[in-house]
Amino acid sequence: MSKKRADLLITNIGQLATPRGKKPARGEKMSNLRVIRDAAVAVKDGDLTAVGTGEKVLHDYTAPKELDAGGHLVTPGFVDPHTHIVFAGSREQEFEMRCQGASYKEIALAGGGILSTVLATREASEDEILDQSLPRLKRCLEFGTTTVEIKSGYGLDTATELKMLRVIDRLRKKTPLDVVSTFLGAHEVPPEYRSDRDGYVRLLIEQMIPAVAESGLAEFTDIFTEQHVFDVSQSRRILQAAKEAGFKLRLHADEIVSLGGAQLAAELQAVSADHLGAISARGIKALAESGTIAVLLPGTTFFINLESYAPATALKEAGVAIALSTDCNPGSSMTESMQIIQTLACLYLDLPPAEALSASTLNAACAIDRGDRVGTLEPGKQADLVIWDCADYRAIPYHYGVNLVRTVIKKGKVVVGGL
Amino acid sequence: MSKKRADLLITNIGQLATPRGKKPARGEKMSNLRVIRDAAVAVKDGDLTAVGTGEKVLHDYTAPKELDAGGHLVTPGFVDPHTHIVFAGSREQEFEMRCQGASYKEIALAGGGILSTVLATREASEDEILDQSLPRLKRCLEFGTTTVEIKSGYGLDTATELKMLRVIDRLRKKTPLDVVSTFLGAHEVPPEYRSDRDGYVRLLIEQMIPAVAESGLAEFTDIFTEQHVFDVSQSRRILQAAKEAGFKLRLHADEIVSLGGAQLAAELQAVSADHLGAISARGIKALAESGTIAVLLPGTTFFINLESYAPATALKEAGVAIALSTDCNPGSSMTESMQIIQTLACLYLDLPPAEALSASTLNAACAIDRGDRVGTLEPGKQADLVIWDCADYRAIPYHYGVNLVRTVIKKGKVVVGGL
Numbered sequence: 030m031s032k033k034r035a036d037l038l039i040t041n042i043g044q045l046a047t048p049r050g051k052k053p054a055r056g057e058k059m060s061n062l063r064v065i066r067d068a069a070v071a072v073k074d075g076d077l078t079a080v081g082t083g084e085k086v087l088h089d090y091t092a093p094k095e096l097d098a099g100g101h102l103v104t105p106g107f108v109d110p111h112t113h114i115v116f117a118g119s120r121e122q123e124f125e126m127r128c129q130g131a132s133y134k135e136i137a138l139a140g141g142g143i144l145s146t147v148l149a150t151r152e153a154s155e156d157e158i159l160d161q162s163l164p165r166l167k168r169c170l171e172f173g174t175t176t177v178e179i180k181s182g183y184g185l186d187t188a189t190e191l192k193m194l195r196v197i198d199r200l201r202k203k204t205p206l207d208v209v210s211t212f213l214g215a216h217e218v219p220p221e222y223r224s225d226r227d228g229y230v231r232l233l234i235e236q237m238i239p240a241v242a243e244s245g246l247a248e249f250t251d252i253f254t255e256q257h258v259f260d261v262s263q264s265r266r267i268l269q270a271a272k273e274a275g276f277k278l279r280l281h282a283d284e285i286v287s288l289g290g291a292q293l294a295a296e297l298q299a300v301s302a303d304h305l306g307a308i309s310a311r312g313i314k315a316l317a318e319s320g321t322i323a324v325l326l327p328g329t330t331f332f333i334n335l336e337s338y339a340p341a342t343a344l345k346e347a348g349v350a351i352a353l354s355t356d357c358n359p360g361s362s363m364t365e366s367m368q369i370i371q372t373l374a375c376l377y378l379d380l381p382p383a384e385a386l387s388a389s390t391l392n393a394a395c396a397i398d399r400g401d402r403v404g405t406l407e408p409g410k411q412a413d414l415v416i417w418d419c420a421d422y423r424a425i426p427y428h429y430g431v432n433l434v435r436t437v438i439k440k441g442k443v444v445v446g447g448l
Numbered sequence: 449m450s451k452k453r454a455d456l457l458i459t460n461i462g463q464l465a466t467p468r469g470k471k472p473a474r475g476e477k478m479s480n481l482r483v484i485r486d487a488a489v490a491v492k493d494g495d496l497t498a499v500g501t502g503e504k505v506l507h508d509y510t511a512p513k514e515l516d517a518g519g520h521l522v523t524p525g526f527v528d529p530h531t532h533i534v535f536a537g538s539r540e541q542e543f544e545m546r547c548q549g550a551s552y553k554e555i556a557l558a559g560g561g562i563l564s565t566v567l568a569t570r571e572a573s574e575d576e577i578l579d580q581s582l583p584r585l586k587r588c589l590e591f592g593t594t595t596v597e598i599k600s601g602y603g604l605d606t607a608t609e610l611k612m613l614r615v616i617d618r619l620r621k622k623t624p625l626d627v628v629s630t631f632l633g634a635h636e637v638p639p640e641y642r643s644d645r646d647g648y649v650r651l652l653i654e655q656m657i658p659a660v661a662e663s664g665l666a667e668f669t670d671i672f673t674e675q676h677v678f679d680v681s682q683s684r685r686i687l688q689a690a691k692e693a694g695f696k697l698r699l700h701a702d703e704i705v706s707l708g709g710a711q712l713a714a715e716l717q718a719v720s721a722d723h724l725g726a727i728s729a730r731g732i733k734a735l736a737e738s739g740t741i742a743v744l745l746p747g748t749t750f751f752i753n754l755e756s757y758a759p760a761t762a763l764k765e766a767g768v769a770i771a772l773s774t775d776c777n778p779g780s781s782m783t784e785s786m787q788i789i790q791t792l793a794c795l796y797l798d799l800p801p802a803e804a805l806s807a808s809t810l811n812a813a814c815a816i817d818r819g820d821r822v823g824t825l826e827p828g829k830q831a832d833l834v835i836w837d838c839a840d841y842r843a844i845p846y847h848y849g850v851n852l853v854r855t856v857i858k859k860g861k862v863v864v865g866g867l
Contacts, residue, residue: 121842369849430788
């Protein structure tokens with residue numbers, strides 16, 4: 030009997046660990062990984078065509094290229110569903126002020142905070158922003174992320190928001206990662222509208238959303254629904270306009286104050302509600318009913334020293350699907366590594382390693398509407414995977430603060446590490 | 449006027465940041481870095497022979513080799529003064545149990561805890577332990593550590609302790625790092641002495657310490673002075689015997705319970721007292737008076753989810769010199785990265801970035817009695833330095849969970865990254 034032909038076989042996988050399916054894993058399924066010892070996979074046209082024991086896959090398939098995984102662990106590449114990785118400038122001086130006890134208000138008065146990044150991003154040319162952002166995206170890949178969402182939101186005027194979205198589009202073409210683009214014009218109220226906040230809401234609805242829709246440069250619209258930023262009523266107006274213009278929706282919801290952002294996410298059928306450090310019991314119930322995914326960002330809680338982490342256990346028990354993300358941004362979470370996020374999720378959200386992995390692969394993919402293509406190692410999905418410098422998936426959160434990636438494969442091609 | 453000859457010039461250093469001197473920095477001096485913009489250094493015979501502005505150094509020196517630092521940051525290589533990096537086996541399954549709420553007692557009953565590492569290390573051959581430990585030491589170097597202390601302490605019998613110390617000695621010869629060796633036979637009471645704990649103290653004093661002294665394989669003796677391990681009176685007997693046998697001393701002191709380990713460290717003129725999460729006001733005063741260095745291990749507090757970090761501010765205010773370390777070990781701090789330790793020290797010990805850097809270079813060097821050779825970038829010290837992928841030393845703790853090392857130079861030679 031002749032063997033089927035593939036393009037690439039990855040053999041000698043000591044342990045292959047993956048969630049399953051195209052829909053987000055909830056409840057007990059979140060920890061229910063498929064774990065295969067002595068595994069192999071076959072890749073054809075950039076997709077996985079077989080995943081199983083080495084014996085079975087090698088019996089069925091032949092390929093001109095073979096990659097020996099050296100007995101190491103293989104998982105799906107991470108999906109990072111919430112980043113602000115495109116920006117100009119740097120804010121380590123603000124971090125230093127915080128270590129010395131400065132409050133946010135003092136930092137803002139000293140020219141820090143999000144508006145300092147807005148200023149730098151407005152001033153920088155498109156090429157300068159690209160040059161500063163590209164190394165960050167490469168670092169994502171080096172740390173095992175193969176699909177990433179990137180938001181605009183440091184422009185807060187039509188021209189700069191479009192400039193950021195063009196940078197995101199160029200990054201998509203310049204790196205092997207899959208990049209999902211989100212318009213976040215409603216990240217903050219810009220200085221020139223501080224005395225006319227509703228004027229900025231009108232600008233968003235009447236000018237910015239139509240212009241971004243016209244450009245075709247964003248798939249999602251996001252908003253920072255929070256005290257002193259956009260209240261629930263303003264958020265509803267903006268998001269409804271975005272929905273009518275054809276955008277999928279996501280929200281920064283209930284991060285610090287329980288405003289009801291989660292309920293709004295559910296009401297508008299948003300794909301995800303993110304942060305949720307202060308989500309109410311009613312908010313949890315709403316997300317469970319709507320099927321909106323909770324994207325938790327423990328790196329941010331850690332980095333800005335907040336006292337309480339998002340209530341992951343209550344969300345899980347209510348049946349809400351949880352995803353994890355870096356929230357990579359210059360103010361409140363300066364990291365590209367989904368590995369340190371695994372550690373923080375295990376230690377501070379009480380997720381066991383298997384659940385952290387599901388939350389960072391399948392569920393994260395679903396949180397950006399890519400559950401059909403990435404997030405698991407199954408036939409028919411993209412061959413996006415990481416060969417790790419360890420033998421067991423539980424070592425990823427356990428062995429912290431380092432980079433355990435050995436090789437990254439994107440669409441069946443080695444993009445980090447050697448063959 | 450003819451120029452002086454060096455072996456290597458490192459030029460185009462955007463920012464050079466270093467503490468100063470050979471003695472530990474205390475109080476305000478801890479943050480008082482020398483910061484030179486547009487700097488260069490000259491290296492001769494593995495030592496620094498000039499450190500200053502590029503203009504000055506290039507005016508005075510010529511060398512057959514030149515390394516362009518690309519406008520990036522240069523600091524001294526990290527010194528990691530407290531590690532248990534030599535061991536066999538792995539304990540990620542225990543980490544998983546902790547995420548699921550298991551107590552230490554449950555973990556110990558399930559075969560976990562330090563004794564599981566003792567068992568694995570006793571069973572493994574010297575070569576096996578070497579093979580498992582070498583990648584960890586290489587990772588230290590890749591993350592910017594150029595000098596490391598390594599303890600025995602997973603043998604708890606004479607033969608295995610000596611086996612571990614031989615592995616440490618072989619690691620010293622196999623890697624470019626400077627390795628300082630510590631005998632920690634008093635890490636725990638082994639299973640075979642659980643009903644005769646004083647018998648183990650006698651074994652340490654009468655057999656193990658003399659045997660290790662005879663071998664010449666350790667420079668320091670360390671002990672775990674803690675409730676249920678070695679009390680202050682047992683610790684004093686063991687450490688006095690070690691001192692008489694010619695060892696320098698260091699202690700695991702007051703980690704969880706305030707037993708008085710810090711006072712004992714001061715009494716015996718130990719070089720360092722380590723952990724100190726539960727140090728008393730009296731203990732702080734004793735360290736300040738004796739000049740014993742406080743080695744703080746925020747990674748451990750983070751990793752085992754303890755509620756309170758060591759009182760760094762009170763120690764600083766009392767005039768105690770603080771050093772930082774990974775505590776790299778398979779149970780309570782599985783990391784080789786001094787970079788994540790910078791972040792944790794800034795966020796949870798309230799050290800500003802400059803103090804964290806001093807604590808991880810000069811003060812860490814003094815904590816292993818190497819302040820005369822490493823820990824600062826000054827003429828006469830070893831040319832151990834890191835070229836960073838950033839422009840400012842404050843970015844090291846700020847940009848967290850990743851690896852910002854670009855190039856590591858040890859004794860004037862490139863050992864990580866390209867020329």
